[in-house]
Amino acid sequence: MTAQMPLRDVLDAIGNTPIVELTKVVPANSARVLVKLESLNPTGSYKDRMARSVIEEAEKRGTLKPGMTVVEATGGSTGSALAFICAVKGYNFTVVSSDAYAEEKLKTMAAFGADVVIVHSPSGKVTKDLIPAMQAKAAEISKREGYWNADQFSNPDVLIGYQGMGKELLAQVPEGIDAFCGAVGGAGMTMGVATVLKGKGRQCHVTLLEPASSPAITKGYGGQHSVEGVGIGFLPKVLDKALYDDAMAIEEDEARVMCRRLAREEGILAGTSTGLNVVAALQIAQRLGPGKVVVTVACDTGLKYVRGPLYDTDN
């Protein structure tokens, strides 16, 4: 074992996550399925990567200066990550979120010192109107003097953080990645990773995923669902048709069943978007067959959802 030397600060603990092969849930005669454990980032999701790149690129441009307040509309994973970065770098952070999202995430943002503004969701679910309403509130707040809207759904700097993840994958899977799939929210992760996996003459089949209950990419309309972070109901600005090959809509119930299997059989505790990723990765792996490699991502830790129904056996 190589000892890891002390890091300069906790921001350097972002990334360099492990990748593991699934050994129990993959049927016979399938391709190998590897999962990158992004749940091991400091706030428990891959959003730490984009929060850092978005803040640091704005600093470099001089649009974000000491003493300013960062604003963002978020379901909570981006909010937790931005709250963490802002705490380390000394910025104020106002987050617009909703009671449709896990209380654990709302409390995490507050724990890092964020000012949390809640947009109420009458159904308790993510509906197609919820994120636009949160974005409108964030836009209104960011008009105030000294406020800066990070705007994850339109900000191309999110891609920079995820390109690092793509580079790690190239190093971790030197035999080559035949297919990569990931569920889409703002699309930063899939697009950022795809620029690397499809770069410099490399061949990798990239599949975007969404909940079947909110099929904006596969069918052109959004809907109500309970898969936090994805299925935002509209096409995000960073989505680039040149960077993916196809898209699949996955039933969210299947994703939840997979989360419970991942926990009990593989020892991977992750949220519903990860269940979605693995359900799709297994389908792709069966299609490709032995000798091929499919990679997907554990987006976040299931610790964020243990108070909710995700892991209830009778669910």
Ligand SMILES: Cc1ncc(COP(=O)(O)O)c(C=O)c1O
């Ligand atoms: C838990 C979770 N999974 C997946 C995603 C989707 O990632 P992206 O916004 O990069 O498409 C998000 C985004 O918020 C998320 O919070």
